Amino acid sequence: MNSQVEAFKSALQSNPPTTTTTPQQAKRLTSFAHGGGCGCKVEPTELKRILMNVPKLGPHPNLLVGLENGDDAAVFQINGDQALVFTNDFQTPLVDDPYIYGCAAASNALSDVYAMGGTPIMATAIAGFPIHDVKTEALQEIMRGAIDICARAGVPLAGGHTIENPQPIFGLAVAGTIHPKRIKTNSGSRPGDKVIITKPLGIGILASAFRIDQLHHDDYQTFVEAITEINTAGTWLGDIPEVHGLTDVTGFGLAGHLMEMAEGARTRIVIDSDRVPLYPAAEALAREGVFPGGAYRNMAAYNTSLSFAEDWDIDRQLIFTDPQTNGGLLLTVAPHAADDILQQLHEHGCVESAIIGEVIADENDWQSRVLFR
Numbered sequence: 001m002n003s004q005v006e007a008f009k010s011a012l013q014s015n016p017p018t019t020t021t022t023p024q025q026a027k028r029l030t031s032f033a034h035g036g037g038c039g040c041k042v043e044p045t046e047l048k049r050i051l052m053n054v055p056k057l058g059p060h061p062n063l064l065v066g067l068e069n070g071d072d073a074a075v076f077q078i079n080g081d082q083a084l085v086f087t088n089d090f091q092t093p094l095v096d097d098p099y100i101y102g103c104a105a106a107s108n109a110l111s112d113v114y115a116m117g118g119t120p121i122m123a124t125a126i127a128g129f130p131i132h133d134v135k136t137e138a139l140q141e142i143m144r145g146a147i148d149i150c151a152r153a154g155v156p157l158a159g160g161h162t163i164e165n166p167q168p169i170f171g172l173a174v175a176g177t178i179h180p181k182r183i184k185t186n187s188g189s190r191p192g193d194k195v196i197i198t199k200p201l202g203i204g205i206l207a208s209a210f211r212i213d214q215l216h217h218d219d220y221q222t223f224v225e226a227i228t229e230i231n232t233a234g235t236w237l238g239d240i241p242e243v244h245g246l247t248d249v250t251g252f253g254l255a256g257h258l259m260e261m262a263e264g265a266r267t268r269i270v271i272d273s274d275r276v277p278l279y280p281a282a283e284a285l286a287r288e289g290v291f292p293g294g295a296y297r298n299m300a301a302y303n304t305s306l307s308f309a310e311d312w313d314i315d316r317q318l319i320f321t322d323p324q325t326n327g328g329l330l331l332t333v334a335p336h337a338a339d340d341i342l343q344q345l346h347e348h349g350c351v352e353s354a355i356i357g358e359v360i361a362d363e364n365d366w367q368s369r370v371l372f373r
Contacts, residue, residue, distance in 0.1 A: 029101060029138070030211055032130060033092035033167050045301040064180060065116070069187045069264040072115040072247055075178065083180045087112035090126045090171025094207050094227060094325050098138040102145025102170060104227040108250070108326040109172035110153055111231040115248040115329060117184035117238020118176035123150055125160025128169040142170055153230055182238050184246035184331075186257070187264025193244055193359040194338035195269060198350040199328025201254055201319060202282020203227060204292045209285050219281035226279070227326045233348050234329055242337035245359075249327035253298045255320040255370060257330055259305050262359075262369040270371045271320075271357035273309075278319065286319050294323035307368035320372060332359055 054067060064083060065075035073087035089109035093101045106123075113120040125146060129139060150157040155174070206223040209215040215223065237243050245265060249257050254276070262269045298321035308317050328350070333341050338355055345353040 028096045029093035030096055070260055071185050072112040075183055077180050083178050085113050085116050085118035085176035085178050088173040090169045093168050098141035099145040100224055102142035103149050104326055105170045106146035106149035106172055107228050107230050109174050111248045111326055113174050113176035114231040114234025117182055117234055117246055118178035119235045120155045120174050120176040123155050123157050123172040123174045126171045127162040128165030130166055131164050184238050186247040186261045189245035189261050189265040189267055189332040189359045191267055191359055191361040192335050193332035194335050194355050195357040196331050196355050197328050198353045200277035200279045200352050202279035203324045204322040205282040205285050205290055208290050208292045231329050233350055242334040243331055245332035247330050249324045249330050251323045253321040253323055255306055256298050256302050258370045259302055266362050268360045268362055268369055273372045275354055275356045277352045277354050286315050289315055291318050295321045305369040307371040
C-alpha cells in the first residue's frame with residue numbers, strides 16, 4: 001500500500017499548478033465558482049434556518065443516525081451485524097487542474113464514511129458542468145481523478161448522474177458498512193476525553209492564496225497532497241472502544257466542528273492552540289490577512305459559542321474557522337488511551353496527528369462551548 005501511495009504522490013507532483021489560460025482550457029476552473037471546495041457550503045446559520053422544521057429523526061426503527069446532530073453520514077441497520085453508512089458530498093473547484101479537482105472531491109466524499117468509523121464499499125458520481133465552457137478533456141480528467149482515488153480506497157465507482165450547470169460541481173454518493181455497535185458519531189465525547197486531529201489546518205487559506213496567485217510551487221504541492229489524502233484511518237479507529245467521538249474537519253472549520261461535537265455531547269471543549277498543527281505557509285499567509293470568505297462566515301455563525309484569548313487579533317482567530325476541504329479526522333478518546341492511539345495514527349501515516357485539547361463537563365456559568373487558549 002505504501003508503494004502505491006508514493007507512486008500516487010509522484011504522479012501528483014508531475015502535475016504543476018494550472019494558473020494561466022491555454023488553448024485547451026479557455027478559463028480557469030476556479031473562475032467559474034463563487035467559492036471553492038468545502039468553502040462553498042451554505043453558511044451555517046442559514047443552513048440551520050433551512051433545516052429548522054425538517055424532522056430530526058424519521059419514524060423508521062432501523063435509522064440509527066439521521067439529522068439529529070449533523071453527523072457526517074446517515075446509518076441504517078440491515079441486521080444484527082451490519083449497518084449501511086450513506087452520504088453524498090460534492091463541491092466546486094478548489095484548483096484549476098481537473099485531475100486534482102476530481103481527486104480532491106472524491107477523497108472528501110469518502111471521508112464522510114471514514115468519519116463514522118465505517119468502510120466505504122461503493123460510490124457513484126454527482127456532476128454538473130457548464131458543458132460548452134469546459135473542454136471535454138477536462139471533464140474526463142475530473143472523472144479520472146475520482147476513479148483513481150476510489151481505486152486506492154478499494155471502492156468501485158459504479159456510475160453517476162450529470163447535469164448541465166453554470167458552476168462546475170463534482171462529488172460522490174458513497175455507501176459503506178459498519179457494525180451497528182461500532183458506529184462513531186460527533187456526539188459521543190465524554191468529559192476527560194483528549195481531542196486529537198490528524199491533519200494540520202490551513203487548507204482554505206492555501207486555496208485562497210492559490211486563487212490570487214500567491215501560493216509558491218512547493219506550498220502548492222503540500223496543498224495538493226493534503227486535499228487528496230484519504231482518511232482511511234477512520235475505519236480502524238471505529239473498532240477502538242476508547243474512541244468516543246469522531247468526525248472530520250471540513251467546511252465549518254475546526255471551531256465549527258468542535259462546537260458540533262460539544263453541543264451533541266452536552267460538554268465543553270478546551271483547545272491548546274499552540275498544539276494545533278498548521279501548514280507553515282498557511283500560518284504566514286494568515287498574518288497577511290489571506291482568508292477565504294467562508295472563514296468570516298463561520299466566525300459570524302459561531303462567535304457566540306467560541307472564546308479566544310483576549311490578546312488574539314482577528315487573523316489568529318480566523319485560522320480556527322478556516323473551512324477545510326478533505327481536512328483531518330477529529331476524534332475524542334479516553335485519556336488513558338490517547339498516547340497509544342496517537343502512536344498508531346503516526347504509524348498509519350498520519351504523521352502530523354496531535355493531541356490538541358480536552359473535553360470538560362458542561363458548566364452553567366461558562367457561556368462558550370469551545371475555548372481556545
